[in-house]
Amino acid sequence: MRIDILTVLPELLESPFQHSIMQRAVQKGLLEIHFHNPRDYTTDKHNTVDDYQFGGGAGMVMKIEPIAACIEKLKAEREYDEIIYLTPDGERLNQPTANQLSLKENLMMLCGHYKGIDERIREHYITKDISIGDYVLSGGELAAAVLVDAIGRLLPGVLNDETSALFDSFQDNLLAPPVYTRPSEYNGWKVPEVLLSGHQAKIDEWRYEQALKRTEERRPDLLEE
Numbered sequence: 001m002r003i004d005i006l007t008v009l010p011e012l013l014e015s016p017f018q019h020s021i022m023q024r025a026v027q028k029g030l031l032e033i034h035f036h037n038p039r040d041y042t043t044d045k046h047n048t049v050d051d052y053q054f055g056g057g058a059g060m061v062m063k064i065e066p067i068a069a070c071i072e073k074l075k076a077e078r079e080y081d082e083i084i085y086l087t088p089d090g091e092r093l094n095q096p097t098a099n100q101l102s103l104k105e106n107l108m109m110l111c112g113h114y115k116g117i118d119e120r121i122r123e124h125y126i127t128k129d130i131s132i133g134d135y136v137l138s139g140g141e142l143a144a145a146v147l148v149d150a151i152g153r154l155l156p157g158v159l160n161d162e163t164s165a166l167f168d169s170f171q172d173n174l175l176a177p178p179v180y181t182r183p184s185e186y187n188g189w190k191v192p193e194v195l196l197s198g199h200q201a202k203i204d205e206w207r208y209e210q211a212l213k214r215t216e217e218r219r220p221d222l223l224e225e
């Protein structure tokens, strides 16, 4: 999969993909991430990427020309399955959306800043608006990092244990069950006996029950979906 990220702050996005699972995805060639700075597509001497909004009001708006020029250049090079804008007014990100996007080949992501982007970019180029939650971040970069991580770890071959993404929270609309590791007793606090039993069917059953219990207690809304 190839992901092109348009951002005026590429530095903010370098580190998230240089560690752990995302780094492995990139090193294995399963995920390619390219950054593009709209500032490099400006034509004025001050490299202006934002401007006052028509009609007045606080907050700058990202200008249309540099973003449009950058998108046009990329679109001329390849077909994009989705051009995603990270925005608090987008569709809220969930596991089904991450699953669907992980099946695509080329994604473009646009990170907003300031008050937002000129609406005409959204009308004419954006195919999907995504929010990572009901709160406002100072830019779309951290949201893009979250989205790329959620997608990247689902790509075949990225996770070591091929099956492990299947047991994530949310994959069955269930939260994940509790997990334990050695020692089996610490400070008198014991690991549930069944997990030490070696009886796989019983362990699976226990995990399912725990997942159900946890979901009922913490996220009953998931069971209604």
Ligand code: ADE
Pocket (backbone or CB within 6 Å): 086, 087, 088, 112, 130, 131, 132, 133, 134, 135, 136, 137, 138, 139, 140, 143
């Ligand atoms: N940009 C600012 N806030 C955001 C959010 N909650 N989700 C996605 N992009 C954003």
